[in-house]
Amino acid sequence: MEALSDEIIMQKVAEGNLDLLKILFDRYHKHIYHFLYKMCGDRMLSEDLTQDVFYKLIKYRSSYKNGSFKSWLFTIARNNLKTHFTRDHKPHEDIKVLAYKAVEEEDEIMENNAHLQNALNQLDPADRELVILSRYKEIRYEELAEMIGSTPGAVKTKVCRVLKKLKKIYLQSI
Amino acid sequence: MENKHISDLIPDYLDGTLDMETRRKVEQHLGKCNKCQQELEEMKALFHAFDDQDIPVPSERLRISFETALETEKESLAKVIPLSSPETKTNWGGNLLKIAASVALLAVSFQMGSLFQQRKVDGDMALLRDETLQMKQAAMLSLMENQSASKRIQGVNYIEEFEQPDEAIIEALGNRLLHDENDNVRLTAFEALSKFTSSESVKTLLIEALEKEKNPSIQVAIIQVLVQIQERKAAEPMKKLLEQEDTQPFIKEQIKAVLPSIT
Numbered sequence: 473m474e475a476l477s478d479e480i481i482m483q484k485v486a487e488g489n490l491d492l493l494k495i496l497f498d499r500y501h502k503h504i505y506h507f508l509y510k511m512c513g514d515r516m517l518s519e520d521l522t523q524d525v526f527y528k529l530i531k532y533r534s535s536y537k538n539g540s541f542k543s544w545l546f547t548i549a550r551n552n553l554k555t556h557f558t559r560d561h562k563p564h565e566d567i568k569v570l571a572y573k574a575v576e577e578e579d580e581i582m583e584n585n586a587h588l589q590n591a592l593n594q595l596d597p598a599d600r601e602l603v604i605l606s607r608y609k610e611i612r613y614e615e616l617a618e619m620i621g622s623t624p625g626a627v628k629t630k631v632c633r634v635l636k637k638l639k640k641i642y643l644q645s646i
Numbered sequence: 647m648e649n650k651h652i653s654d655l656i657p658d659y660l661d662g663t664l665d666m667e668t669r670r671k672v673e674q675h676l677g678k679c680n681k682c683q684q685e686l687e688e689m690k691a692l693f694h695a696f697d698d699q700d701i702p703v704p705s706e707r708l709r710i711s712f713e714t715a716l717e718t719e720k721e722s723l724a725k726v727i728p729l730s731s732p733e734t735k736t737n738w739g740g741n742l743l744k745i746a747a748s749v750a751l752l753a754v755s756f757q758m759g760s761l762f763q764q765r766k767v768d769g770d771m772a773l774l775r776d777e778t779l780q781m782k783q784a785a786m787l788s789l790m791e792n793q794s795a796s797k798r799i800q801g802v803n804y805i806e807e808f809e810q811p812d813e814a815i816i817e818a819l820g821n822r823l824l825h826d827e828n829d830n831v832r833l834t835a836f837e838a839l840s841k842f843t844s845s846e847s848v849k850t851l852l853i854e855a856l857e858k859e860k861n862p863s864i865q866v867a868i869i870q871v872l873v874q875i876q877e878r879k880a881a882e883p884m885k886k887l888l889e890q891e892d893t894q895p896f897i898k899e900q901i902k903a904v905l906p907s908i909t
Binding site for chain 1: 688691701704708711716719723
Protein backbone atom coordinates (compact mmCIF):
# COMPACT_ATOMS: atom_id res chain seq x y z
CA MET A 473 0.00 0.00 0.00
CA GLU A 474 2.88 2.35 0.84
CA ALA A 475 4.26 1.98 -2.69
CA LEU A 476 1.09 3.08 -4.44
CA SER A 477 1.14 6.36 -6.34
CA ASP A 478 -0.48 9.45 -4.86
CA GLU A 479 -3.08 9.45 -7.59
CA ILE A 480 -4.23 5.86 -6.95
CA ILE A 481 -4.38 6.49 -3.21
CA MET A 482 -6.37 9.69 -3.69
CA GLN A 483 -8.72 7.82 -6.01
CA LYS A 484 -9.41 5.31 -3.27
CA VAL A 485 -9.87 8.12 -0.74
CA ALA A 486 -12.40 9.77 -3.01
CA GLU A 487 -14.24 6.44 -3.15
CA GLY A 488 -14.49 6.43 0.66
CA ASN A 489 -11.32 4.81 2.03
CA LEU A 490 -10.57 7.70 4.37
CA ASP A 491 -7.77 5.93 6.28
CA LEU A 492 -5.52 6.17 3.25
CA LEU A 493 -5.44 9.93 3.71
CA LYS A 494 -2.95 9.32 6.52
CA ILE A 495 -0.40 8.10 3.96
CA LEU A 496 -0.85 11.24 1.90
CA PHE A 497 -0.59 13.34 5.03
CA ASP A 498 2.71 11.62 5.94
CA ARG A 499 4.05 12.15 2.45
CA TYR A 500 3.17 15.81 2.06
CA HIS A 501 2.43 17.74 5.21
CA LYS A 502 6.07 18.76 5.64
CA HIS A 503 6.36 19.94 2.05
CA ILE A 504 3.20 21.97 2.29
CA TYR A 505 4.30 23.44 5.58
CA HIS A 506 7.72 24.26 4.18
CA PHE A 507 6.27 25.89 1.10
CA LEU A 508 3.88 28.00 3.12
CA TYR A 509 6.62 28.97 5.56
CA LYS A 510 8.87 30.06 2.72
CA MET A 511 6.06 32.12 1.29
CA CYS A 512 4.86 33.84 4.46
CA GLY A 513 7.75 33.40 6.92
CA ASP A 514 5.40 32.80 9.87
CA ARG A 515 5.58 29.42 11.59
CA MET A 516 2.23 29.56 13.35
CA LEU A 517 0.42 30.84 10.30
CA SER A 518 2.07 28.16 8.14
CA GLU A 519 0.96 25.49 10.55
CA ASP A 520 -2.63 26.78 10.61
CA LEU A 521 -2.72 27.03 6.83
CA THR A 522 -1.24 23.53 6.43
CA GLN A 523 -3.89 22.18 8.77
CA ASP A 524 -6.54 23.89 6.69
CA VAL A 525 -5.13 22.38 3.49
CA PHE A 526 -5.59 18.88 4.87
CA TYR A 527 -9.06 19.70 6.26
CA LYS A 528 -9.99 20.72 2.74
CA LEU A 529 -8.50 17.51 1.43
CA ILE A 530 -10.90 15.59 3.69
CA LYS A 531 -13.86 17.78 2.86
CA TYR A 532 -13.43 18.01 -0.91
CA ARG A 533 -11.98 14.53 -1.48
CA SER A 534 -14.74 13.61 -3.89
CA SER A 535 -13.94 16.57 -6.15
CA TYR A 536 -10.51 15.12 -6.98
CA LYS A 537 -10.41 14.37 -10.71
CA ASN A 538 -7.50 12.15 -11.71
CA GLY A 539 -4.89 14.89 -12.39
CA SER A 540 -1.56 15.10 -10.60
CA PHE A 541 -2.23 14.84 -6.88
CA LYS A 542 0.74 17.04 -6.05
CA SER A 543 -0.51 19.82 -8.32
CA TRP A 544 -3.93 19.56 -6.79
CA LEU A 545 -2.61 19.66 -3.24
CA PHE A 546 -0.27 22.59 -3.86
CA THR A 547 -3.05 24.43 -5.65
CA ILE A 548 -5.15 24.12 -2.51
CA ALA A 549 -2.21 25.42 -0.48
CA ARG A 550 -1.62 28.36 -2.83
CA ASN A 551 -5.30 29.29 -2.76
CA ASN A 552 -5.30 29.07 1.02
CA LEU A 553 -2.41 31.47 1.20
CA LYS A 554 -4.01 33.86 -1.25
CA THR A 555 -7.33 33.77 0.57
CA HIS A 556 -5.57 34.36 3.85
CA PHE A 557 -3.77 37.45 2.65
CA THR A 558 -6.65 38.92 0.71
CA ARG A 559 -9.44 38.21 3.16
CA ASP A 560 -8.13 37.94 6.71
CA HIS A 561 -5.48 40.60 6.55
CA LYS A 562 -5.71 44.15 5.29
CA PRO A 563 -7.63 43.50 2.11
CA HIS A 564 -6.42 46.54 0.17
CA GLU A 565 -2.73 46.05 0.74
CA ASP A 566 -0.67 44.11 -1.73
CA ILE A 567 0.30 40.55 -0.92
CA LYS A 568 4.05 41.18 -1.18
CA VAL A 569 4.01 43.92 1.45
CA LEU A 570 2.57 41.55 4.00
CA ALA A 571 4.80 38.66 3.08
CA TYR A 572 7.84 40.88 3.28
CA LYS A 573 6.92 42.21 6.72
CA ALA A 574 6.17 38.76 8.07
CA VAL A 575 9.55 37.35 7.05
CA GLU A 576 11.49 40.29 8.47
CA GLU A 577 10.12 39.56 11.90
CA GLU A 578 12.01 36.27 12.15
CA ASP A 579 15.29 37.33 13.73
CA GLU A 580 16.67 34.04 14.93
CA ILE A 581 17.25 32.41 11.55
CA MET A 582 20.83 31.77 10.70
CA GLU A 583 22.88 34.04 8.50
CA ASN A 584 22.74 31.86 5.41
CA ASN A 585 19.05 31.48 5.75
CA ALA A 586 18.71 35.20 6.28
CA HIS A 587 20.61 35.99 3.11
CA LEU A 588 18.65 33.58 0.98
CA GLN A 589 15.39 34.62 2.53
CA ASN A 590 16.18 38.26 1.99
CA ALA A 591 16.97 37.56 -1.62
CA LEU A 592 13.74 35.60 -2.02
CA ASN A 593 11.81 38.41 -0.43
CA GLN A 594 12.98 40.81 -3.07
CA LEU A 595 11.36 38.76 -5.81
CA ASP A 596 7.77 39.18 -6.97
CA PRO A 597 5.46 36.86 -5.02
CA ALA A 598 4.73 34.97 -8.24
CA ASP A 599 8.43 34.54 -9.01
CA ARG A 600 9.18 33.63 -5.41
CA GLU A 601 6.44 31.01 -5.46
CA LEU A 602 7.78 29.57 -8.69
CA VAL A 603 11.36 29.27 -7.48
CA ILE A 604 10.35 27.82 -4.11
CA LEU A 605 8.12 25.22 -5.73
CA SER A 606 10.69 24.33 -8.35
CA ARG A 607 13.38 23.78 -5.75
CA TYR A 608 11.44 20.81 -4.37
CA LYS A 609 12.89 17.78 -6.03
CA GLU A 610 9.43 16.18 -5.89
CA ILE A 611 7.76 18.73 -8.11
CA ARG A 612 8.43 18.37 -11.81
CA TYR A 613 8.01 21.10 -14.41
CA GLU A 614 4.91 19.29 -15.73
CA GLU A 615 3.24 19.52 -12.34
CA LEU A 616 4.28 23.11 -11.90
CA ALA A 617 2.83 23.91 -15.32
CA GLU A 618 -0.45 22.23 -14.34
CA MET A 619 -0.57 24.30 -11.15
CA ILE A 620 -0.05 27.71 -12.71
CA GLY A 621 -1.82 26.91 -15.97
CA SER A 622 1.12 26.96 -18.35
CA THR A 623 3.25 24.58 -20.45
CA PRO A 624 6.29 22.73 -19.05
CA GLY A 625 8.63 24.44 -21.51
CA ALA A 626 7.44 27.92 -20.59
CA VAL A 627 7.68 27.09 -16.90
CA LYS A 628 11.23 25.80 -17.35
CA THR A 629 12.31 28.99 -19.11
CA LYS A 630 10.63 31.14 -16.50
CA VAL A 631 12.18 29.25 -13.59
CA CYS A 632 15.58 29.59 -15.17
CA ARG A 633 15.14 33.34 -15.58
CA VAL A 634 13.97 33.74 -11.97
CA LEU A 635 16.87 31.66 -10.69
CA LYS A 636 19.31 33.93 -12.43
CA LYS A 637 17.62 36.98 -10.97
CA LEU A 638 17.66 35.43 -7.53
CA LYS A 639 21.31 34.42 -7.85
CA LYS A 640 22.20 38.02 -8.69
CA ILE A 641 20.36 39.42 -5.67
CA TYR A 642 21.75 36.71 -3.44
CA LEU A 643 25.39 37.21 -4.45
CA GLN A 644 25.13 40.99 -4.09
CA SER A 645 23.98 40.66 -0.50
CA ILE A 646 26.86 38.45 0.62
CA MET B 647 25.69 24.43 -29.12
CA GLU B 648 29.36 24.60 -28.40
CA ASN B 649 29.54 28.24 -29.41
CA LYS B 650 26.48 29.29 -27.46
CA HIS B 651 26.43 29.91 -23.77
CA ILE B 652 24.61 27.23 -21.86
CA SER B 653 23.52 29.26 -18.84
CA ASP B 654 19.88 28.14 -19.32
CA LEU B 655 20.91 24.53 -18.87
CA ILE B 656 22.96 25.06 -15.71
CA PRO B 657 20.12 24.54 -13.18
CA ASP B 658 19.16 21.26 -14.84
CA TYR B 659 22.81 20.29 -15.08
CA LEU B 660 23.23 20.83 -11.35
CA ASP B 661 20.03 18.92 -10.62
CA GLY B 662 21.24 16.08 -12.80
CA THR B 663 18.07 16.02 -14.88
CA LEU B 664 19.74 16.37 -18.30
CA ASP B 665 20.02 13.44 -20.69
CA MET B 666 23.50 12.01 -21.41
CA GLU B 667 23.91 13.76 -24.74
CA THR B 668 23.10 17.27 -23.50
CA ARG B 669 25.09 16.71 -20.34
CA ARG B 670 28.20 15.85 -22.33
CA LYS B 671 27.79 18.97 -24.48
CA VAL B 672 27.36 21.18 -21.41
CA GLU B 673 30.55 19.78 -19.89
CA GLN B 674 32.41 20.39 -23.14
CA HIS B 675 31.26 24.01 -23.24
CA LEU B 676 32.09 24.59 -19.57
CA GLY B 677 35.70 23.50 -20.23
CA LYS B 678 36.09 26.24 -22.81
CA CYS B 679 33.91 29.09 -21.49
CA ASN B 680 35.00 30.96 -18.37
CA LYS B 681 31.80 32.98 -18.26
CA CYS B 682 29.65 29.88 -18.06
CA GLN B 683 32.11 28.39 -15.59
CA GLN B 684 31.52 31.35 -13.32
CA GLU B 685 27.80 31.13 -13.84
CA LEU B 686 27.93 27.49 -12.80
CA GLU B 687 29.83 28.25 -9.62
CA GLU B 688 27.43 31.04 -8.66
CA MET B 689 24.38 28.88 -9.28
CA LYS B 690 25.98 26.10 -7.29
CA ALA B 691 26.38 28.50 -4.37
CA LEU B 692 22.71 29.47 -4.60
CA PHE B 693 21.65 25.84 -4.71
CA HIS B 694 23.82 25.10 -1.70
CA ALA B 695 22.14 27.92 0.13
CA PHE B 696 18.82 26.26 -0.66
CA ASP B 697 20.06 22.89 0.48
CA ASP B 698 21.68 24.22 3.65
CA GLN B 699 18.59 25.98 4.87
CA ASP B 700 17.29 24.55 8.06
CA ILE B 701 13.92 23.24 7.16
CA PRO B 702 11.33 24.16 9.74
CA VAL B 703 9.34 21.19 10.94
CA PRO B 704 5.70 21.54 11.85
CA SER B 705 4.75 20.65 15.42
CA GLU B 706 3.00 17.44 16.42
CA ARG B 707 -0.16 19.51 16.89
CA LEU B 708 -0.61 19.44 13.11
CA ARG B 709 -0.74 15.65 12.94
CA ILE B 710 -3.02 15.35 15.96
CA SER B 711 -5.54 17.85 14.66
CA PHE B 712 -5.48 16.20 11.23
CA GLU B 713 -6.14 12.77 12.67
CA THR B 714 -8.92 14.15 14.89
CA ALA B 715 -10.57 15.74 11.87
CA LEU B 716 -10.23 12.49 9.95
CA GLU B 717 -11.87 10.49 12.75
CA THR B 718 -14.70 13.01 13.01
CA GLU B 719 -15.29 12.71 9.28
CA LYS B 720 -15.27 8.91 9.44
CA GLU B 721 -17.73 8.89 12.34
CA SER B 722 -20.09 11.22 10.54
CA LEU B 723 -19.93 8.88 7.55
CA ALA B 724 -20.43 5.76 9.65
CA LYS B 725 -23.37 7.22 11.52
CA VAL B 726 -25.48 7.84 8.46
CA ILE B 727 -25.77 4.22 7.38
CA PRO B 728 -26.73 2.22 10.50
CA LEU B 729 -29.08 4.84 11.91
CA SER B 730 -31.19 5.24 8.82
CA SER B 731 -32.00 1.56 8.11
CA PRO B 732 -33.62 0.47 11.44
CA GLU B 733 -35.56 3.69 11.63
CA THR B 734 -37.24 3.09 8.31
CA LYS B 735 -38.46 -0.31 9.52
CA THR B 736 -39.99 0.96 12.78
CA ASN B 737 -41.41 3.91 10.95
CA TRP B 738 -43.88 1.72 9.08
CA GLY B 739 -45.94 1.00 12.17
CA GLY B 740 -45.51 4.52 13.42
CA ASN B 741 -46.57 5.97 10.11
CA LEU B 742 -49.69 3.81 10.01
CA LEU B 743 -50.60 4.93 13.52
CA LYS B 744 -49.99 8.52 12.55
CA ILE B 745 -52.19 8.18 9.48
CA ALA B 746 -54.93 6.50 11.50
CA ALA B 747 -54.73 9.17 14.16
CA SER B 748 -54.92 11.96 11.63
CA VAL B 749 -57.89 10.35 9.88
CA ALA B 750 -59.65 9.94 13.22
CA LEU B 751 -58.90 13.53 14.13
CA LEU B 752 -60.28 14.67 10.79
CA ALA B 753 -63.48 12.65 11.23
CA VAL B 754 -64.05 13.87 14.79
CA SER B 755 -63.45 17.49 13.91
CA PHE B 756 -65.76 17.18 10.92
CA GLN B 757 -68.51 15.72 13.11
CA MET B 758 -68.03 18.36 15.78
CA GLY B 759 -68.08 21.05 13.16
CA SER B 760 -71.27 19.86 11.55
CA LEU B 761 -72.89 19.40 14.97
CA PHE B 762 -72.16 22.95 16.02
CA GLN B 763 -73.20 24.17 12.61
CA GLN B 764 -76.49 22.22 12.83
CA ARG B 765 -77.24 23.63 16.26
CA LYS B 766 -76.59 27.12 15.12
CA VAL B 767 -78.70 26.64 11.99
CA ASP B 768 -81.53 25.16 14.04
CA GLY B 769 -81.43 28.11 16.35
CA ASP B 770 -81.33 30.50 13.48
CA MET B 771 -84.15 28.70 11.72
CA ALA B 772 -86.38 28.77 14.82
CA LEU B 773 -85.69 32.44 15.24
CA LEU B 774 -86.42 33.10 11.59
CA ARG B 775 -89.61 31.06 11.63
CA ASP B 776 -90.74 32.93 14.70
CA GLU B 777 -90.01 36.22 13.06
CA THR B 778 -91.84 35.32 9.86
CA LEU B 779 -94.85 34.17 11.85
CA GLN B 780 -94.96 37.46 13.70
CA MET B 781 -94.63 39.33 10.44
CA LYS B 782 -97.37 37.28 8.86
CA GLN B 783 -99.64 37.86 11.83
CA ALA B 784 -99.04 41.58 11.60
CA ALA B 785 -99.64 41.48 7.87
CA MET B 786 -102.77 39.39 8.33
CA LEU B 787 -104.22 41.67 10.97
CA SER B 788 -103.52 44.80 8.96
CA LEU B 789 -104.89 43.25 5.75
CA MET B 790 -108.13 42.38 7.51
CA GLU B 791 -108.63 46.09 8.34
CA ASN B 792 -108.16 47.04 4.71
CA GLN B 793 -110.92 48.87 2.86
CA SER B 794 -110.76 46.55 -0.10
CA ALA B 795 -112.79 43.36 0.36
CA SER B 796 -110.37 41.27 -1.67
CA LYS B 797 -107.48 42.39 0.56
CA ARG B 798 -109.54 41.43 3.61
CA ILE B 799 -110.16 38.00 2.12
CA GLN B 800 -106.47 37.68 1.41
CA GLY B 801 -105.77 38.58 5.04
CA VAL B 802 -108.27 36.04 6.30
CA ASN B 803 -106.71 33.38 4.06
CA TYR B 804 -103.43 33.87 5.81
CA ILE B 805 -104.90 31.69 8.56
CA GLU B 806 -103.60 28.69 6.65
CA GLU B 807 -100.07 29.69 7.64
CA PHE B 808 -100.86 29.26 11.35
CA GLU B 809 -101.20 25.93 13.04
CA GLN B 810 -102.07 27.38 16.42
CA PRO B 811 -103.54 30.86 15.92
CA ASP B 812 -103.58 32.98 19.05
CA GLU B 813 -106.51 34.91 20.57
CA ALA B 814 -105.73 38.08 18.64
CA ILE B 815 -106.19 36.27 15.32
CA ILE B 816 -109.34 34.48 16.47
CA GLU B 817 -110.79 37.77 17.64
CA ALA B 818 -109.88 39.50 14.39
CA LEU B 819 -111.48 36.65 12.38
CA GLY B 820 -114.55 36.85 14.64
CA ASN B 821 -114.83 40.56 13.96
CA ARG B 822 -114.77 39.86 10.24
CA LEU B 823 -117.40 37.13 10.59
CA LEU B 824 -119.71 39.25 12.71
CA HIS B 825 -119.27 42.75 11.38
CA ASP B 826 -117.92 42.66 7.86
CA GLU B 827 -120.31 44.11 5.33
CA ASN B 828 -119.07 41.92 2.49
CA ASP B 829 -120.63 38.45 2.24
CA ASN B 830 -117.52 36.88 0.77
CA VAL B 831 -115.32 38.17 3.58
CA ARG B 832 -117.73 36.84 6.16
CA LEU B 833 -117.87 33.47 4.40
CA THR B 834 -114.08 33.23 4.18
CA ALA B 835 -113.77 34.21 7.85
CA PHE B 836 -116.28 31.54 8.73
CA GLU B 837 -114.42 28.90 6.73
CA ALA B 838 -111.22 29.92 8.48
CA LEU B 839 -112.79 29.71 11.90
CA SER B 840 -114.55 26.41 11.17
CA LYS B 841 -111.13 24.70 11.26
CA PHE B 842 -110.71 25.59 14.91
CA THR B 843 -114.06 24.53 16.27
CA SER B 844 -112.43 22.82 19.22
CA SER B 845 -111.81 26.26 20.73
CA GLU B 846 -114.61 27.51 23.04
CA SER B 847 -114.25 31.10 21.86
CA VAL B 848 -114.72 29.93 18.27
CA LYS B 849 -117.91 28.06 19.25
CA THR B 850 -119.31 31.16 20.97
CA LEU B 851 -118.42 33.22 17.95
CA LEU B 852 -120.20 30.81 15.61
CA ILE B 853 -123.37 30.85 17.71
CA GLU B 854 -123.31 34.64 17.88
CA ALA B 855 -122.81 34.74 14.12
CA LEU B 856 -125.77 32.41 13.59
CA GLU B 857 -128.00 34.87 15.46
CA LYS B 858 -126.82 37.86 13.46
CA GLU B 859 -126.22 36.34 10.02
CA LYS B 860 -128.66 37.30 7.31
CA ASN B 861 -127.00 35.63 4.30
CA PRO B 862 -128.71 32.28 3.84
CA SER B 863 -125.71 30.43 2.38
CA ILE B 864 -123.57 31.41 5.34
CA GLN B 865 -126.42 30.51 7.68
CA VAL B 866 -126.58 27.04 6.15
CA ALA B 867 -122.84 26.61 6.46
CA ILE B 868 -122.86 27.70 10.11
CA ILE B 869 -125.75 25.37 10.92
CA GLN B 870 -123.94 22.41 9.32
CA VAL B 871 -120.76 23.04 11.28
CA LEU B 872 -122.62 23.51 14.57
CA VAL B 873 -124.54 20.30 14.05
CA GLN B 874 -121.38 18.51 13.16
CA ILE B 875 -119.73 19.46 16.45
CA GLN B 876 -123.00 18.73 18.32
CA GLU B 877 -123.08 22.18 19.91
CA ARG B 878 -126.12 22.18 22.22
CA LYS B 879 -125.98 25.91 22.84
CA ALA B 880 -126.77 26.38 19.14
CA ALA B 881 -130.32 25.03 19.64
CA GLU B 882 -131.70 28.29 21.07
CA PRO B 883 -130.56 30.56 18.22
CA MET B 884 -131.85 27.95 15.73
CA LYS B 885 -135.28 27.97 17.31
CA LYS B 886 -135.23 31.76 17.13
CA LEU B 887 -134.48 31.56 13.43
CA LEU B 888 -137.47 29.26 12.95
CA GLU B 889 -139.70 31.80 14.58
CA GLN B 890 -138.36 34.76 12.62
CA GLU B 891 -140.42 35.66 9.59
CA ASP B 892 -137.60 36.85 7.36
CA THR B 893 -135.77 33.53 7.60
CA GLN B 894 -135.65 31.74 4.28
CA PRO B 895 -137.98 28.76 4.08
CA PHE B 896 -135.24 26.30 3.07
CA ILE B 897 -133.23 27.42 6.13
CA LYS B 898 -136.19 26.64 8.30
CA GLU B 899 -136.45 23.21 6.74
CA GLN B 900 -132.77 22.64 7.29
CA ILE B 901 -133.09 23.64 10.94
CA LYS B 902 -136.09 21.42 11.40
CA ALA B 903 -134.16 18.52 9.96
CA VAL B 904 -131.10 18.90 12.14
CA LEU B 905 -132.57 20.28 15.34
CA PRO B 906 -133.58 16.92 16.81
CA SER B 907 -130.02 15.61 16.48
CA ILE B 908 -128.55 18.24 18.81
CA THR B 909 -131.32 18.54 21.41
